[in-house]
Amino acid sequence: MTAPLxxxxxxxxxxxxxxxxxxxxLVRRLAAEQCEILTADRAALDLRDQAAVNAWVAxxxxxxxxxxxxxxxxxxxxxxxxxDFLFDNLAIALNVIEAAxxxxxxKLLYLGSSCIYPKFAPQPIPEDxxxxxxxxxxxxxxxxxxxxGLKMAQAYRRQHGCDFISAMPTNxxxxxxxxxxxxxxxxxxxxxKTHEARLRGDAVLTIWGTGTPxxxxxxxxxxxxxxVFLMKTYSGDGHINVGAGKDTTILELTxxxxxxxxxxxxxxxxxxxxxxTPRKLMDSSRLxxxxxxxxxxxxxxxxxxxxxxxxxxAEARGMGA
Numbered sequence: 666m667t668a669p670l671x672x673x674x675x676x677x678x679x680x681x682x683x684x685x686x687x688x689x690x691l692v693r694r695l696a697a698e699q700c701e702i703l704t705a706d707r708a709a710l711d712l713r714d715q716a717a718v719n720a721w722v723a724x725x726x727x728x729x730x731x732x733x734x735x736x737x738x739x740x741x742x743x744x745x746x747x748x749d750f751l752f753d754n755l756a757i758a759l760n761v762i763e764a765a766x767x768x769x770x771x772k773l774l775y776l777g778s779s780c781i782y783p784k785f786a787p788q789p790i791p792e793d794x795x796x797x798x799x800x801x802x803x804x805x806x807x808x809x810x811x812x813x814g815l816k817m818a819q820a821y822r823r824q825h826g827c828d829f830i831s832a833m834p835t836n837x838x839x840x841x842x843x844x845x846x847x848x849x850x851x852x853x854x855x856x857x858k859t860h861e862a863r864l865r866g867d868a869v870l871t872i873w874g875t876g877t878p879x880x881x882x883x884x885x886x887x888x889x890x891x892x893v894f895l896m897k898t899y900s901g902d903g904h905i906n907v908g909a910g911k912d913t914t915i916l917e918l919t920x921x922x923x924x925x926x927x928x929x930x931x932x933x934x935x936x937x938x939x940x941x942t943p944r945k946l947m948d949s950s951r952l953x954x955x956x957x958x959x960x961x962x963x964x965x966x967x968x969x970x971x972x973x974x975x976x977x978x979a980e981a982r983g984m985g986a
Contacts (some may be wrong), residue, residue, distance in 0.1 A: 669897040671729070671772050671828075679703040679727035681712065681761055682734030686841040687776060687834075690889035691731050698893065703727050713756040715763070722768035730773040732761050732814075735806070739848040747806035754807060758814030766827050774896050775818040777833040777904060779947060782806045787982045789948035792833070792906055796917065801942075802805060813906050831904035832895055835947045836977060839885035839966065840973040852882055855922045856971060863928040870923070870930055873938035874914030881946045883909040884966035887959040908947030909959050925968050 682688040683704040695702055703725055710721050713736055736753040742749055751778060758775065765773045783798030784792050800808045818829040840850045846857060855872070860868045891907045899905060913921075919932050961969075 669775060670900055673729065673893070673897060674699040675701075675791075675986060676771075677701045677703055677724075677984065678729045678731070679725070680731045680733060681705075681757075682732070685735075685737075685847045686731060686837065686839065686885050687888060687892075688731075688733045689841050690839065690885040691733060691892065693886065694889040694893050700729075701808075702886050710972055712760055713753060715756075715760045718760040718764045722770070724762040726742050726768070727765075728771045730761065730765050730770050731892060731896070732758070732773060732976070734761070734780075735776075736745045741818060742848065743804045743807055750806040750869045751810050754810030755813055758810070758817055762814070762817050762821060762829065765829070766821055766825055767908040771828060772896060772900075773818065773827070773829040774775065775814050775829065775831040776892070777815050777831055778808070779811050779833060779835050779906075779945070780804050781815070781833065784942070788944045789946040789947040790906070791905055792951065795904070795980075796800075800886075806813050819904075828900055829956035830895060830899055831949070832892055832906050833906050834888050834947075835881045835883050835906070836945075837885045837888055838882055839970050840977075842974075844974060844978055847972050850900060851880065852918065852922075852936040852967075853970075853974075853980070855919055856967070859919070859922045859926040859928040860971075860974070862930065863926055867928075868927060868930045869933055870919070871933045871935050872915065873935055874915065874918065874940035875936050876914060878915050878940045878942065878943040878947065879912040880915065881912040882918075882920070882963055882966075883959060884961040884970075885960050887966075890960070891952065891957055894950075898955060905952050906947040907952060908949040909963070910953065912944065912946045912961065919949070921964055921967060921973065925971050927963070954979065 678700045680688050680691050683692055705900050782794050784801040786794040815831040818831050820828040842853045843849045844853045844857045850953050
């Protein structure tokens with residue numbers, strides 16, 4: 666394991682976006698670092714307000730910043746409000762990064778998204794695939810804003826000598842995920858779907874497409890651990906992919922989900938429905954070479970997430986779980 670270049674013990678660490686899935690995981694992970702965790706609720710600090718962000722940083726004097734705040738949403742939200750996704754995410758990145766420079770923050774980690782990569786990127790996706798092709802149109806506005814954020818962190822490093830870095834996580838899941846049947850991503854959507862099918866006693870569960878597309882999933886607590894690892898050990902110009910290093914088919918994922926949720930019926934595919942991108946896997950070899958690897962196996966992570974869903978989600982409790 667690489668020796669820490671930037672130990673966090675005793676430092677004031679601001680988690681921007683601490684109530685989101687990644688931010689919450691960072692709060693959990695940083696509890697072991699003996700640092701002072703700084704947070705600000707949305708009601709107390711609007712990250713889209715440059716003057717307010719400057720004033721907050723000046724008053725609280727963070728030494729390190731994890732920039733995990735973002736406006737996020739699924740395909741419908743991205744397609745119907747592209748201006749909002751561009752404005753809010755650009756403003757958050759611009760304001761926090763500039764305030765960090767102005768306020769003398771020693772180190773900042775900007776959190777990107779795998780959607781920054783081209784729609785037809787090589788598989789596994791290396792870091793240098795960035796800007797090598799057209800983006801997926803359904804989330805183009807969000808992707809452009811996230812690309813601008815990582816380029817801004819890079820530019821501040823080059824022009825101002827700021828120790829600002831960027832990390833690009835793969836598909837994340839875990840406590841705090843979105844389980845809405847319309848807007849959730851595939852893993853939480855399948856979790857809810859198999860859960861409801863079990864409660865109804867369905868004999869058959871049908872999934873869209875052939876079930877052959879492959880997707881990569883990383884537990885959010887593993888992601889938080891990787892981000893802390895990078896904050897402590899990495900100081901470089903290029904962004905770093907954060908992935909699980911392996912992928913699984915949607916059909917395999919559904920079978921795993923059925924086992925965890927207790928659905929015992931037949932699983933069928935519907936090839937008349939679209940499959941989407943055949944494969945989406947990040948190349949995390951740079952991060953692995955630094956000495957970090959994930960610890961939570963997919964099935965174990967799904968089981969833990971299902972327990973969290975049953976305990977915390979109103980819809981799950983309302984279904985009689």
